[in-house]
Structures are given as C-alpha cells and as structure tokens.
Amino acid sequence: MQTHPQPPVELPELVDAFAATGQSILDLGLTCHPEDFDKPTALPGWTVKDVFAHVAGTEHLMNGGQDREVEVLDYEWIRNDAGRFMERAVEVRRGRSGGEIVNEWRDLLPKRIASYRDPTLNPETVIQGPFGPMELTAMLHLRLIDLWCHEQDLRDALHSMGNLDSAGAAAFTSDVLAAFPARAARRADLEVGSVVIIECTGPVMARQGIRIVEGSDGRPYAESLFSGTAHVDKVDDETGEIIPLPLGKITTIRLSTESLTRRGAGRISTADLRYSVEGDEAAAARVLDVLTITP
Structure with missing residues (x-):
C-alpha cells in the first residue's frame, strides 16, 4: 500500500x-x-x-x-x-x-x-x-x-469541511486501506481470482489492491498486490521480485479522501457515497459496504 x-x-x-x-x-x-x-x-x-x-x-x-x-x-x-x-x-x-x-x-x-x-x-x-x-x-x-x-x-x-490533507487524514486513510483486504475476502462475497483495487484520489493519495485466492482450508483470502504500478502484480516477500499474477475480474474503485474516510468511519452509506467504478459495480458496492472500521 x-x-x-x-x-x-x-x-x-x-x-x-x-x-x-x-x-x-x-x-x-x-x-x-x-x-x-x-x-x-x-x-x-x-x-x-x-x-x-x-x-x-x-x-x-x-x-x-x-x-x-x-x-x-x-x-x-x-x-x-x-x-x-x-x-x-x-x-x-x-x-x-x-x-x-x-x-x-x-x-x-x-x-x-x-x-x-x-x-x-x-x-x-x-x-x-x-x-x-x-x-x-x-x-x-x-x-x-x-x-x-x-x-x-x-x-x-x-x-x-477541511483538514483532509493532514496527518490525521493520512492515518485514518491508511487504517481503512489496511483493513480492506481481510474484510473484502471474508465479507464481500468475491469470486476467487477477482482483483479489486481502491484508489484514493486526494488530498491524501493512496492505492491498495488485492486478489482473492483460495486457501488450503478452502476459505477465501486476499493477496495484497504491488500498488506502485498500474499492473496487477505482487511482490515476493523474500526477493522483492515483482511477480505477474493471472488476471481474474478486475474492479477499480476511485474515490476522494473525504468519501473514503466517511465510508470507513461508517458515517455515510454506500448508496449515498460518491465514487466511480471500472469493472464490476456490484462487487465494488459489496466491498464498500464492508469497509467501515469504526465500532
């Protein structure tokens, strides 16, 4: 991320x-x-x-x-x-x-x-x-x-509205995107092989991508993707090598810092949220539905 x-x-x-x-x-x-x-x-x-x-x-x-x-x-x-x-x-x-x-x-x-x-x-x-x-x-x-x-x-x-480019904004944005992989894998009903990328367009700019894989226990897991490029890749933890991944359905969600953090705080519903999608709109909505990290 x-x-x-x-x-x-x-x-x-x-x-x-x-x-x-x-x-x-x-x-x-x-x-x-x-x-x-x-x-x-x-x-x-x-x-x-x-x-x-x-x-x-x-x-x-x-x-x-x-x-x-x-x-x-x-x-x-x-x-x-x-x-x-x-x-x-x-x-x-x-x-x-x-x-x-x-x-x-x-x-x-x-x-x-x-x-x-x-x-x-x-x-x-x-x-x-x-x-x-x-x-x-x-x-x-x-x-x-x-x-x-x-x-x-x-x-x-x-x-x-304001202070969306602050250290507090960066901290909360980072927490929401850090929670995104596990929540999407277990709660968003995504198909194995699906790729979902969230791009926060600013003022805090951030990007996190995942690919859904099936674990040895048969449950879905999320592999974090290398988000430093536009390619759907991952990084080998030991060598640092960029490894191309086979592509499933790719869905990209783009939204502002305000929209991402308000959804992450559970203050606004997905239905009322401003965001754009490339790919599977229904999958994107399910991901956003489970993105809230506050109690």
Whole structure:
C-alpha cells in the first residue's frame, strides 16, 4: 500500500498530529454560534455539542479525571457496553452549554499535549486508556484517528469541511486501506481470482489492491498486490521480485479522501457515497459496504 503523505508513525509525529487535530477541533468550537451546538451530526443521537462533550470527556478521563456518576438511559443508539461507557461523558455534560464544553477542551488540550511530550516516556511506555492499558504509540494512534474522525463529524455538521490533507487524514486513510483486504475476502462475497483495487484520489493519495485466492482450508483470502504500478502484480516477500499474477475480474474503485474516510468511519452509506467504478459495480458496492472500521 502506498500513501501520500505518509501517516505518522514515530512518537513525535503522532504527538504533533494529535496536537494539530486537537487545535482544529478547538478552532471549530470557538467559531460556533450558540445555535450551532444543537445541530445534528452523522452520529446517531449526538449533536455538535455532544461530539465536543465526547472529545473533552474522553481526554478528561485520559488525564486522570473522573466524572460524577450519572444514569445513562437506554438510548436507541447505544448498542453495547462500550457505547454505554462512552455515553457517560456526554450525559454528564448535557446540562452544560456548548461554550462551556469548548472551554473545557481549551483548558484540557495543552495538558494532554504536555503529557504525551513528557521526556520520560518512550514509544513502548504502557499507559492507561479508556478501555485498558496500551503502549503509548498505539494509544496515540487510536486517539489521533478518533479525534480526526470527530473533527470531520463536526465539520460535516457545521458545513466547514477541511483538514483532509493532514496527518490525521493520512492515518485514518491508511487504517481503512489496511483493513480492506481481510474484510473484502471474508465479507464481500468475491469470486476467487477477482482483483479489486481502491484508489484514493486526494488530498491524501493512496492505492491498495488485492486478489482473492483460495486457501488450503478452502476459505477465501486476499493477496495484497504491488500498488506502485498500474499492473496487477505482487511482490515476493523474500526477493522483492515483482511477480505477474493471472488476471481474474478486475474492479477499480476511485474515490476522494473525504468519501473514503466517511465510508470507513461508517458515517455515510454506500448508496449515498460518491465514487466511480471500472469493472464490476456490484462487487465494488459489496466491498464498500464492508469497509467501515469504526465500532
């Protein structure tokens, strides 16, 4: 898989990307009018204010804070225990104004950035996250893509799209395409020999291709294709040699960074998505249907 710009991987890059995304969210909040906080988002049941509450509440917890106990009602959009847990921070803040929650985020953001830049930490340092302990770089990656997805939720609701060429955008795009092979092989009902290529046309530019093969257990698997050329090839892991593959049905899906990441976040259905297809349109739709990586 090729991605340009490259997603952040090293600890300093991840911290910088987290800081930039957090600041973008704050900037959006500071420009909101009171009525903006009541606008619905693509997240079922959540308004703009609720998304800010989720962002602030999660990082408040990461910062060692504790919210008061509150009863979370059986909202129809809560599907599991993790969703109920995430709803607590939103429920606690429902009686506060949007401006108050944005101010909470404004005060909290520099503390979170400073904690991640603590010189005593290293990439393997284990820290406590919302759902348990994780190594710092893995945790920061998850926090980055969560923040960036919610930034896009806010931008969508406020009709202020942007930041699609950022490190956060590159990280989420890379995650969606990394998940694409296994999801397509097991869930998209593709014929053995089928070749499917996804091209993200920008601002983040990326390309990932797969060929469906039958494993020794009789189940379908996806072989990643060499995506540095327009040819349907793969690379030998040991020699680096480019190996031409026999062709099955070739389907190419092209879509923008915005479309790919909104579908990957599960915020828009395939039926409502803007994309183009060369090849089997039905297969392309099935692949896009299984591309969501968020809970």
